Amino acid sequence: MSVAERPQFTSEQIEKGRVLAAAGYCAECHTPAGGAAFSGNYPIETDYGVIYGSNITPDPETGIGAWSPEAFRRAMWQGVDREGRHLFPALPYDHFTKMTAEDVDAIYAYLMTEVKPVHSVTKAAGIPFPLNQRILQAGWKMLFFKEGRYENDLSKSEEWNRGAYLVEGVTHCGACHTPRNKLGAEEASQTFAGAHIDKWIAPALTAANPSAVPWSASEFTRYLASGAGVYHGVAAGPMGPVVHAGLRELPESDLKAIGIYLGDIVGAPDSDPAQSAVVQASLAAGRPDPAYRRDQGERLYATACAACHYNAEQVLAGRPDLGINSATRLDDPTNLIHVMLDGVSAEEGTKGLVMPAFRHALSDQEIAAIAAYLRDDRSKLAPWPDLDAKVAAIRAEATQ
Ligand code: HEC
Ligand code: HEC
Ligand code: HEC
Structure with a gap:
């Protein structure tokens, strides 16, 4: 033509x-x-x-x-x-x-x-x-593969259907967040169960998401519109352009619809987690106490990270609470290590907010010690094995 x-x-x-x-x-x-x-x-x-x-x-x-x-x-x-x-x-x-x-x-x-x-x-x-x-x-x-246009689920609201249409169709969230089978097709029974992608981990977008505070409709919308939640992590790595080169162009009503659809999948009601026991416990665990600085990871965290990540009474936007977020709560420390090595650029997370890279400031062993502290003392979850080797491997692959 x-x-x-x-x-x-x-x-x-x-x-x-x-x-x-x-x-x-x-x-x-x-x-x-x-x-x-x-x-x-x-x-x-x-x-x-x-x-x-x-x-x-x-x-x-x-x-x-x-x-x-x-x-x-x-x-x-x-x-x-x-x-x-x-x-x-x-x-x-x-x-x-x-x-x-x-x-x-x-x-x-x-x-x-x-x-x-x-x-x-x-x-x-x-x-x-x-x-x-x-x-x-x-x-x-x-x-x-099944060809076919999106069909409205008549038992759901118009907004929910709009969100589903966008998520399942043009924005193809499942391409990264759904695990694939050996032939590279998304596992239909594991939609949004979380997957390895581009050497990062795209966490589950279901109730299986490891964040301490469940994702809700409004927190999804906030994250997808701005690149960061308050009670959740930030959009770094491959998720950065999804937000900043992609979703931010959508009208607010569409981002709200996506939040409603995903919030329904997670199944957690919208609530204000500020006073919740989980958040209060994490804030308490982050406060300096008499046993403070008892191990190397905690000492390093206090000097290298706490200035920007410490929250006294409540979690503030732009100061992620590392005890409750998926970076420290996933079974695999990959995302946390990426962020420590390479920081968060102005184009990732909240636009314009920068976290410095520690690639040249901290050794593999020191990064591993901070990760172990965040995992064991702050998130109180089972230790990650072989952390030193994991940091070394991720450091090497990113510079290839
Ligand atoms: C995740 C990566 C990815 C995204 C996102 C993507 N594409 Fe592509 N697209 C490809 C690849 C890879 C090919 C080549 C496939 C092949 O060679 O078989 C392709 C091929 C195509 C083709 C066929 C071109 C030809 O000459 O045969 C069209 C048309 C196209 N894409 C349009 C789009 C549009 C429009 C969008 C956004 C709505 C889009 N693509 C988003 C990876 C992508
Ligand atoms: C190109 C791959 C890719 C696509 C496409 C993608 N994501 Fe992501 N997503 C990721 C990665 C990788 C992370 C982890 C980022 C990090 O920890 O900084 C992530 C993180 C997230 C998080 C934060 C999860 C948590 O527990 O911290 C949410 C929410 C999310 N994505 C939603 C979506 C939605 C909704 C879509 C579609 C509109 C989408 N993603 C499309 C790769 C992708
Ligand atoms: C100079 C301030 C600063 C320092 C120092 C700093 N960060 Fe950050 N960090 C930030 C900012 C700003 C963000 C992104 C917030 C946003 O985009 O909303 C961030 C984001 C993160 C994230 C992603 C958010 C999440 O919860 O998943 C992680 C993980 C993280 N930092 C870990 C660390 C660790 C570990 C250290 C110490 C090695 C550290 N940071 C030191 C400012 C800092």
Whole structure:
């Protein structure tokens, strides 16, 4: 289809498409480091090899400029490209299939009009034979993929359904928060049960979330709108761009709807946890006491961390209480170690708030000692094994 043959778009449609493209993080997987937006060749590591996000600029030869709206819908709904070849599920079409035609068309309108065409050939996936045979994807789809738009659950409110539509569809939270089977498909029976992703852990978004204070609708909305909860952690690592490059574009009503949907999954009522026993106990455990500084981890914590993390009477926004948050309460210390090594940039967590990196200030053993103190003394949970080795491994992988 040539440019002249493309349908006309309204400015509302284009603006809607811009917001949805942000909420679907299309740019994250389709923009190369330092390169033009959506011009492709962003490498995605999978268990099977590297796959490159395609050039989805309107360049007719190397991008999707010659695609009709129908071809674009087929890619988003069925994971099939313009020539009819199966696309790899690294493109989360298993979620995008839930989107309405109106929403998919809006993204098409945005890409075709607002994005600069860039001539750049997308590299072939570095997946070894025979897994690189796209025809095998037909079998994968038969096993794990069900095409179909989101259907309202009539027993639930309109807001709940709006939240479910956004979470299950365009924002594809499950792509990171749901564990995958050996063939890379999300485990349908374990939706949002938590998963390893990009060398981080995406915690459970169900009642199994390890935070001491259960997540509630309003706390989800606050976290997704601002990058931080008050009684929960902050959006660091791969969750940073989900909030700051993605969800923040959505109107408040949509973030509220997402909170309502997720709050219902967790099943905890909205409440003010300030006076709760859990929070009060954690604050008490963080107060200096006569036995204070009895071990190395506690001493280091007092000098390196407490100035910014100590809360006297209540947990303040921007001063996370490390005793109650999932970073110290997950079975695995990975997220806590990442944050200690590399800090929290202005683009992660609360926008503009920075936590310094301790990569060059603290040794593996010292970071391990602080983690052990937070885990054993503050969260009062079973110790994490082999902490020194874990810190060393994460330190090495981040600089690769
Ligand atoms: C998690 C990463 C990821 C996200 C997020 C993502 N994509 Fe992709 N997309 C890919 C990968 C990887 C491919 C190439 C798949 C292949 O080669 O089989 C792809 C392919 C495509 C294609 C097919 C292009 C072609 O030339 O065959 C289209 C169209 C597309 N994506 C659109 C989108 C849109 C629109 C969004 C946002 C709503 C989006 N993608 C979000 C990873 C992603
Ligand atoms: C690209 C992968 C990715 C996507 C997509 C993603 N998340 Fe996350 N999420 C993570 C990671 C990794 C963390 C841990 C971040 C940290 O500890 O700083 C996280 C943390 C969270 C937390 C905090 C959990 C806790 O106990 O501290 C919430 C809530 C959350 N995500 C909700 C969502 C929602 C809702 C969506 C979809 C709108 C979503 N996430 C999409 C990777 C992702
Ligand atoms: C200069 C102040 C400062 C220092 C020192 C500091 N932090 Fe932070 N920390 C912050 C800020 C600010 C945030 C992010 C808050 C936000 O974005 O809302 C943060 C966030 C975190 C988080 C993520 C939030 C959560 O609860 O999951 C962890 C974990 C953390 N810090 C641990 C530590 C540890 C351990 C130390 C000591 C090694 C430390 N911090 C030292 C300021 C600091």
